[in-house]
Amino acid sequence: MTGKLSIADKKQLEHYIQAGPKQFGLLYSFTRDGADVSIFHELCDEKGPTVTVIYDTQCTVYGGFTEKSWTSNCESFFKDDQAFLFRLYQKGKSNSMKFPVKNPDNAIYCSYNNGPIFGGRYEEKSVPRIRGRLVVHRIAGGYDVNTFSGTILVENNQFTLNGEFNFGSAYDMGSCSIEQFCNNIKTVTDLEVYSVSDTSLLPPWRELGGWNHQNLEDLKNEIDAWSPPHGTGLKTANILFLGPVGAGKSSFFNTISSIFRGHVTGQAVCGSAEQSITSTYRMYRVRGSALTKTMKFRLCDTRGIEENQGMDGAELNYLFEGNVPNGYQFNPSTPITPDTTGFVASPTLNHKMHCVCFIIDGSTASVMSEKMLEKIKALQSKVRQKGLPQVVLVTKIDKVCSNVEEDVSKVFQSVAVQELVDTVSNIFGVPRSHVLPVKNYEKEINVRDDVSLLALHSLQQILRASEDFMFNLLDMLDDEKDESLD
């Protein structure tokens, strides 16, 4: 179990912590380990920097970060000038804020009988003693966030925190009220504690064969020279892009086109909107390095899949079979039929699709809605029925790992990208070798060797998957020939 924080949430926290790329490891969770203070200490004590995250029943998500270890060896405040409280979501809507510590001496309070406590102060209390004398005691209290003590029982999948909130004691809450911070309710669905450490790079978990300029030129030449296997009669490999709105389908075509044109191009319209930006079916050709002739593959860009509408089964079948004309205007309310102008009534093998490339956004892959997952599964089963190979291109890896954002050649050393590839391989039920992480050109003006190499490497894998289909085809043709000789 990796916890409930999404990649985007971790990036937000990483940005608040302000000390370079971070790795988050789930140490403790109410739902996984039980809401019991002794278990909290067993799993979280002496673990260095941690982030505590509380998920309340109104979908507000908030918590605190400290560089100091939790401990149950003493009852004391600990100094931490890097500590802060934060809110990530308010009533389900992304609304993040950081609340820095204003009294670092009292940043956290550790006690064997309490879970995480952020902030607070010593209060002086006079206690009467024998012979009428008053003794002044310093007692800790007024905690900004005191999460829980003892054991909390779960009821209807909810926990009721038994600590108290006195925001503003040691943390600067600005004008944020307790209601705005955490709805002032104590019912929560989970409390998680993550360890926070500097991101370490792994030894490469996938080899690419070099990241220098010559490697890129070699790969460009290889792809430029690629052609469908002899004997199939095919002129090009047709690769169908399918994926949710905004996943980066059109951007991937632009990225490939940019590599061969030598600068970042925007032939396919890209952007962000609730509905698909791409409304026209395009079978894009890409010109090779010399820009005189097109290469022997076509990248077929489609309208994005939406949760509540999108391609119907018949339309998808027409796409697979090559009935849909290049330039066809998608219309979700009236899908294509044989009566549509330009409908390719008798497609040949050269019109059909030879490989399906699912394209998904890596920064949101692990939090895709159930509805979207169902849609994708339904599409996958149609792809399988057709006997078409499928690969999954995972875009926006620059948003997943800061090391990769800086230098794409670190992609196969990144823990975050490795976890992402594992997750996507599980979701799609495809081998990890068919999950291809990429970063598209998006903010850049000039092409970069690291970005180009990774994108071309992915394209090479896609062409190899198309070849699998084509070799099956050759086998079938050979079988037919043999049978006709019998």
Ligand SMILES: Nc1nc2c(ncn2[C@@H]2O[C@H](COP(=O)(O)OP(=O)(O)OP(=O)(O)O)[C@@H](O)[C@H]2O)c(=O)[nH]1
């Ligand atoms: N940071 C980053 N942004 C990307 C990447 N790929 C695409 N984008 C951005 O994501 C947004 C959507 O990209 P598109 O290529 O239009 O996505 P699409 O899948 O074609 O979307 P529809 O046509 O609407 O279905 C654009 O703003 C792109 O600039 C990437 O690898 N990294």
Ligand SMILES: [Mg+2]
């Ligand atoms: Mg598009």
